[in-house]
Amino acid sequence: MTATTNRVAVVGGGIAGLAAAWELVGRLPALDVTVYEAAPQIGGKLRVAELAGHAVDVGAEALLIRRPEGRRLIESLGLDDDLVAPLTLSAGIRARGSNHAIPRRTLMGIPGDLDALAAAGILSAAGLSRVAAEARLPPLAPLSADVAVGRLVRERMGDELAERVVEPLLGGVYAGDPDRLSLVATAPALYHQLRSGGSSLVAAAARLTDAGGSPPAEVFASLRGGLGTLAPALASRLPDVRTGTTVREIVRTEAGFRLTIGSTAQAQAVDVDAVVIATPAAKAARLLRGVARSAATELDRIDTASVAIVSLAYRDAEPPAGSGLLIGSGQGFTVKAITVTSHKWPGAEPGLTLLRASIGRVGDTSSLQRDDDELVRLAAREVGALLGVSSTPIDHLVTRWGGGLPQYDVGHGDRVARIRTGVEGVPGLAMAGASYEGIGVPACIASGTAAADRVIDFLARGGPAVDG
């Protein structure tokens, strides 16, 4: 009896798929692993482009280093010397016609320190009293089910806090609607506090936020040349990465799976023993239809928000200090967040301001219908009004992420459990990516590693690859 080499296909060359492939080849070097990526470049939402002669991230730009997965991956690639710490993380919020510092000890907009909230000047006196009145409400009953973050905050602390603080903060991450976003999925630590009988939201947020405030270097990091450089660095260490190669269909065979790859005119069949699907939900649903129908149906129900990143470069502009600004939907602007890259990260030459404006929220179908030139004009106009940068940009880039941010609506955790159950019925199949247990880069890395573990378990239990 001879053991043949097991073949594994990883579909999707974003960070989740790349992390899965890295784990697979790291643990089983003899495995034949191929990453198939539809786009011409690797990395998905990790992408670097050139703006005014500088490499800038046009997708994800900040790695939450407080979680271990990103640092571990970077160390395993030998890239630790390229890690860079942010120069500042002090962002602002737009409210009442001006910019305010985000109050310290805030968790997804829920204040853990009422004095800090008052000092920030974001809420009116009436809004502040409504928040303070939470302490006099009957204690929160231990939460037994998921709830929308926005609804919970509105009920306990009023609309002003929900709209002026919670919405811009959640909007900055998910481009989402707080009245739909799941507490369990977007703030699991807070949910667990409340589930175990935390008496009020303020008390729970206070327990979960850091009274001293961590130095920026312990919270976020990037890489020299941009966080997006992580993807090609990782891909270059993998044995077989095929860009420009779409996986069109997956079917089960007696021995494993058959993938159809390439264009319809030049379709090719590839037989593998195991598959990791690491694409966004809609694409994953299409691929799963013939393999795990119930999981495909659930995946199709995950909504997404589309966003565009307008990157702008200015000469001799002087935006106010700080890493950027979050702008709630009720503030009369289309831009929902600005990151002043040249303040936040080291490396920009003196006199050059690099920034990025983010446009697009869930359910907003009109903002992104503008063509690129219109988006640039709109972003520059609003950056002028919001940050006082009135000169004309010397360079610009527009990057569109259609359906780029999955929405973790109430019940998302249960939906993911149903997807996982559906997939568990198919030995040798694993899912990874931003649609499941976290949209941040560390969570996507964790999901890729877990998918690799599942495939390795399957192969260790005999898999399909032993022939005689």
Ligand SMILES: Cc1cc2nc3c(=O)[nH]c(=O)nc-3n(C[C@H](O)[C@H](O)[C@H](O)COP(=O)(O)OP(=O)(O)OC[C@H]3O[C@@H](n4cnc5c(N)ncnc54)[C@H](O)[C@@H]3O)c2cc1C
């Ligand atoms: C504008 C923006 C800013 C963000 N900023 C941050 C940030 O600062 N920090 C942070 O932690 N997170 C951030 N995120 C979130 C994070 O970047 C993403 O959630 C994460 O990178 C997604 O990784 P992924 O591998 O799951 O998916 P993706 O990056 O979407 O990769 C999936 C890949 O699958 C490919 N694919 C799809 N279908 C097929 C097919 N049929 N065959 C082959 N390939 C296919 C796609 O082309 C894509 O490359 C941001 C997201 C966006 C959109």
